[in-house]
Amino acid sequence: MEIFKQIAPFKAFLKGAKLAGKTVGLVPTMGALHKGHISLVEASKTQNSVTVATIFVNPTQFNNPEDLKKYPKTLDKDVALLEKVGCDAVFCPETEEMYDQPSRIKFDFGHLDKVMEGQFRPGHFSGVALVVSKLFNIVEPHHAYFGQKDWQQFAVIRTLVEELKFGLELHYVPTMREADGLAMSSRNLRLDAQQRAHATIFYKALSYAREALRSGQDVADVRKRVQSMVDQEPGMRLEYFEATDSKNLTVLDNVKNAGQVILCIAGYAGEIRLIDNLFL
Numbered sequence: 001m002e003i004f005k006q007i008a009p010f011k012a013f014l015k016g017a018k019l020a021g022k023t024v025g026l027v028p029t030m031g032a033l034h035k036g037h038i039s040l041v042e043a044s045k046t047q048n049s050v051t052v053a054t055i056f057v058n059p060t061q062f063n064n065p066e067d068l069k070k071y072p073k074t075l076d077k078d079v080a081l082l083e084k085v086g087c088d089a090v091f092c093p094e095t096e097e098m099y100d101q102p103s104r105i106k107f108d109f110g111h112l113d114k115v116m117e118g119q120f121r122p123g124h125f126s127g128v129a130l131v132v133s134k135l136f137n138i139v140e141p142h143h144a145y146f147g148q149k150d151w152q153q154f155a156v157i158r159t160l161v162e163e164l165k166f167g168l169e170l171h172y173v174p175t176m177r178e179a180d181g182l183a184m185s186s187r188n189l190r191l192d193a194q195q196r197a198h199a200t201i202f203y204k205a206l207s208y209a210r211e212a213l214r215s216g217q218d219v220a221d222v223r224k225r226v227q228s229m230v231d232q233e234p235g236m237r238l239e240y241f242e243a244t245d246s247k248n249l250t251v252l253d254n255v256k257n258a259g260q261v262i263l264c265i266a267g268y269a270g271e272i273r274l275i276d277n278l279f280l
Helices: 007-019 035-047 065-070 075-084 124-139 148-164 186-190 193-198 201-214 219-231
Strands: 002-004 024-029 050-055 089-091 143-147 169-173 236-245 261-269 272-279
Touching: 002 007, 007 024, 007 050, 007 089, 007 124, 024 035, 024 124, 035 050, 035 143, 035 169, 050 075, 050 124, 075 089, 124 148, 143 148, 148 169, 148 261, 148 272, 186 272, 193 261, 201 219, 201 236, 201 261, 201 272, 219 236
Parallel strands: 002 089, 024 050, 024 143, 050 089, 143 169
Antiparallel strands: 236 261, 261 272
């Protein structure tokens, strides 16, 4: 597996692969890899001749400096894991390589980046779109892979690809879960044993909500019950629960006759913020 820290040699490697007629799949990550990330690599390997992963903790998408500071960094372990699963190359630049000067570009996705995550993390998706645009321009992949767990991010990136005419095909891969249902996340590494035990409430609440809404209960009543479930769990705090249109993220008060609906939840285990979702 090739390892690159500078853009120029990485692009040279990719150019050689493409001149040889190979297709390139891109898996962007922020490191602290787990089985969910590996499922993205495996999905890419089934569809592409060459799979490249990126490891970069992007500072522009953190609106909380403490969150950026505490984000887990396990580069050596990550690189070893990518090599083990057959990734062909990894790009792990320093911040100065990606941002050689303070960024002046801001993205606005209208409604898409104002609800849910956008409401509680202003500027987050502008930072995501900026770094993803940089990676798409550097790699020029044929395919790119993201996890379902960050569905709002996927919806934003899908709009980015459509609007800026990136010549690639975008894919999402279903969320990988622990045996007790907790969505795999790099942030889980920060949970202590007690928080880890109680954090399953977010998946339990989503599962309850899916069944309740399928049985015809009102969204407002289900939302109240979800709030109550989380409130009763020690150390857990709900930030939001919403039923939304999976395409445009319109928040729904009624799921009857709606299109593809996705249930989204976010909350805190202590000071650690977790998100999850399920399709209705």
